[in-house]
Amino acid sequence: MVLGNLFRRKRKPVMGSPRANDAVRERLRAYGDDGERIRHILHYAYPDADRELHMRPAIIETLIARGFGVSDAAVASGIVLEHFETVAPDTFDIVTAELSAWFAERGWEYDGWECEVLKKDEKSGD
Numbered sequence: 001m002v003l004g005n006l007f008r009r010k011r012k013p014v015m016g017s018p019r020a021n022d023a024v025r026e027r028l029r030a031y032g033d034d035g036e037r038i039r040h041i042l043h044y045a046y047p048d049a050d051r052e053l054h055m056r057p058a059i060i061e062t063l064i065a066r067g068f069g070v071s072d073a074a075v076a077s078g079i080v081l082e083h084f085e086t087v088a089p090d091t092f093d094i095v096t097a098e099l100s101a102w103f104a105e106r107g108w109e110y111d112g113w114e115c116e117v118l119k120k121d122e123k124s125g126d
Contacts, residue, residue, distance in 0.1 A: 015112040016100030018093045032119040035087040039118050044111040045103045046078035052107035053077055
């Protein structure tokens with residue numbers, strides 16, 4: 001039914017999923033960036049509730065051991081992960097899916113990522 005389709009809300013993609021990553025990669029392509037080059041990437045994660053804050057030190061320690069830079073997010077006791085990587089789907093989607101699942105197991109929410117835009121004639125800041 002047409003009216004039924006009009007009133008259905010499009011579901012927001014799950015952060016870390018290929019669909020959510022594709023939306024960001026589409027925006028990069030609009031700026032002339034194919035996502036294939038290594039660049040600075042920031043990932044965001046937040047505790048689902050204050051009761052999960054006790055896990056914050058162990059989470060940070062584990063992420064640093066995995067090679068991420070970790071700093072405080074601006075709000076909600078969250079954290080920002082930093083690393084240099086390509087955002088090409090073949091490997092990057094695995095990274096974000098693992099982060100999303102890993103944070104969910106700990107009562108935290110993976111809130112997606114952002115990165116610098118690298119046009120073909122620019123070099124990465126690494």
